[in-house]
Amino acid sequence: MKRYHPFLVGLHWLIAVMIFVALILGGPSLAEIPNDSPDKMFGLTGHMIWGLTIGALMITRLLVRVFAKAPPHADAGSAVLNSGAKLAHLGLYALVFSMVGSGIALAYSADLFSIVFGASDAALPPNFSVFTARTVHGIIATVLLVLIGLHVAGWAYHQLYLRDRLISRMWFGKRS
Ligand code: HEM
Numbered sequence: 554m555k556r557y558h559p560f561l562v563g564l565h566w567l568i569a570v571m572i573f574v575a576l577i578l579g580g581p582s583l584a585e586i587p588n589d590s591p592d593k594m595f596g597l598t599g600h601m602i603w604g605l606t607i608g609a610l611m612i613t614r615l616l617v618r619v620f621a622k623a624p625p626h627a628d629a630g631s632a633v634l635n636s637g638a639k640l641a642h643l644g645l646y647a648l649v650f651s652m653v654g655s656g657i658a659l660a661y662s663a664d665l666f667s668i669v670f671g672a673s674d675a676a677l678p679p680n681f682s683v684f685t686a687r688t689v690h691g692i693i694a695t696v697l698l699v700l701i702g703l704h705v706a707g708w709a710y711h712q713l714y715l716r717d718r719l720i721s722r723m724w725f726g727k728r729s
């Protein structure tokens with residue numbers, strides 16, 4: 554078994570692009586818009602639907618990952634690096650789910666599901682910083698960005714130093 558299942562490969566890249574967009578573009582530019590701006594509601598609607606979609610895709614990917622056959626763990630040439638890679642992958646799952654979870658917690662705390670999706674005419678709170686979940690969402694965003702940086706560094710180490718074409722494991726093609 555040389556590669557991940559094509560469904561897992563497709564979802565890896567779709568989710569990666571969606572997380573980049575939320576983490577680098579969507580989330581930070583949304584946070585810049587004051588809550589009394591007419592643009593805020595539109596931004597919140599987009600970000601919340603986008604974030605919830607990432608959550609649903611991650612659950613789907615995790616389920617398929619558990620049940621589909623996967624290639625044996627890649628060898629980085631040292632036990633420490635191999636354990637680090639396993640931990641980093643677990644960390645990526647945990648942080649993405651925590652990002653979605655803290656977003657949902659924030660939406661509940663600020664009653665955003667009713668306000669943004671139309672069931673309530675109430676105004677948005679003046680700002681979100683009073684909610685603990687908002688602080689947590691911001692902190693996890695930074696930690697996730699760092700871990701994605703490490704993940705890409707791990708890939709670059711395999712690809713450029715070990716030259717083992719690691720990327721082909723997360724790409725389409727014959728699996729055996
Ligand atoms: C938001 C960004 C990303 C997330 C959340 C993410 C997450 C993950 C996770 C959880 C795995 C483990 C797969 C599994 O066993 O289920 C993985 C594997 C992998 N990722 Fe990413 N990834 C991201 C971006 C990237 C990028 C930008 C690259 C390449 C430059 C990349 C290259 C790879 C490769 C090559 C593997 C396979 C590693 C192996 O076979 O051991 N990923 N990724």
Ligand code: HEM
Nearest residue numbers: 575576580581583584601604605652653656657660691694
């Ligand atoms: C993986 C999924 C998600 C990512 C990567 C993400 C990313 C971000 C980022 C980077 C910020 C700005 C943080 C800062 O500047 O401190 C943010 C803010 C926010 N996110 Fe998310 N988010 C995700 C999921 C969600 C979900 C599921 C919801 C709600 C259902 C949500 C609701 C919010 C809200 C309400 C804000 C605050 C905007 C403001 O301060 O005005 N997010 N998000």
